[in-house]
Amino acid sequence: MPELPEVETIARHLAPVLTGQAIARVDVLWPRTVDRPAPDVFCAALTGARVMGVDRRGKFIQIVLSTGQTLLVHLRMSGKFAVYRDGPGEDKHARLRWQLDDGAWVVFIDQRKFGRFYLVDDPREITGDLGPEPLSADFTPAWLAAHLAQRRGEIKPLLLDQRFIAGLGNIYVSEALWQAGIHPQRIAGTLSAAEAERLHAAIVAVLRAGVENGGTSLEDRQYVYPGGGTGQHQDYLGVYDRAGERCPRCGYAVERIVQGQRSTYFCPVCQALAKA
Ligand SMILES: [Zn+2]
Numbered sequence: 001m002p003e004l005p006e007v008e009t010i011a012r013h014l015a016p017v018l019t020g021q022a023i024a025r026v027d028v029l030w031p032r033t034v035d036r037p038a039p040d041v042f043c044a045a046l047t048g049a050r051v052m053g054v055d056r057r058g059k060f061i062q063i064v065l066s067t068g069q070t071l072l073v074h075l076r077m078s079g080k081f082a083v084y085r086d087g088p089g090e091d092k093h094a095r096l097r098w099q100l101d102d103g104a105w106v107v108f109i110d111q112r113k114f115g116r117f118y119l120v121d122d123p124r125e126i127t128g129d130l131g132p133e134p135l136s137a138d139f140t141p142a143w144l145a146a147h148l149a150q151r152r153g154e155i156k157p158l159l160l161d162q163r164f165i166a167g168l169g170n171i172y173v174s175e176a177l178w179q180a181g182i183h184p185q186r187i188a189g190t191l192s193a194a195e196a197e198r199l200h201a202a203i204v205a206v207l208r209a210g211v212e213n214g215g216t217s218l219e220d221r222q223y224v225y226p227g228g229g230t231g232q233h234q235d236y237l238g239v240y241d242r243a244g245e246r247c248p249r250c251g252y253a254v255e256r257i258v259q260g261q262r263s264t265y266f267c268p269v270c271q272a273l274a275k276a
Pocket residue numbers: 247248249250251252267268269270271
């Protein structure tokens with residue numbers, strides 16, 4: 001599933017294609033792709049609207065429109081965009097597409113059908129519960145330390161909770177905990193101030209590296225950005241999806257466990273669970 005670096009990369013690729021263009025035509029090919037409003041209302045409201053800008057909040061792409069409304073897109077498992085200059089394309093899994101007034105087609109392709117579009121007056125209707133952006137000034141070591149205190153759950157599922165911090169997912173949480181030397185099953189409230197500071201620095205570092213590398217494209221090829229390019233960050237992962245391989249830091253074998261039905265990868269030496 002795309003996380004902050006992948007969604008950021010896609011938003012950056014869509015921005016120059018969309019910004020300043022009016023939407024001339026909208027086709028909804030799989031109605032459930034439109035979460036709100038009803039698909040016919042969605043098409044009517046979008047047709048003729050001009051795109052003022054494209055950015056990101058958490059794992060949502062935000063497309064700001066001249067009508068005052070915002071189009072939010074969540075890619076979920078397999079959503080991706082393609083841009084075509086000569087016709088709407090022939091993608092078997094195309095779910096929604098629009099044509100811009102310069103003639104280009106923007107096609108949303110989603111094999112698993114979990115991706116959703118939300119056309120709303122106020123984006124906070126959808127994003128209002130999200131935690132801080134981890135690459136913004138709001139996310140500081142002191143904020144993290146203060147918000148970890150009193151938390152009785154394990155650190156890894158907490159970091160996946162979008163209401164705690166927005167944009168993190170399984171890949172970058174596994175990498176940040178490894179980089180910070182923190183076991184994924186540690187109880188969040190037991191992290192020392194020094195550990196919270198290391199974790200903060202690791203979260204920021206792995207996300208920045210992920211954005212610089214254009215995101216992580218795994219072997220399932222579910223993440224490609226508009227134009228079909230793939231990210232490069234998979235070449236820089238320390239532990240994610242590497243069970244049995246050597247930890248790049250200490251050489252011990254990377255382990256895999258399941259937490260909250262998600263795979264967690266970690267190094268049992270670099271991320272030792274402190275004795276009770
Ligand atoms: Zn190690």
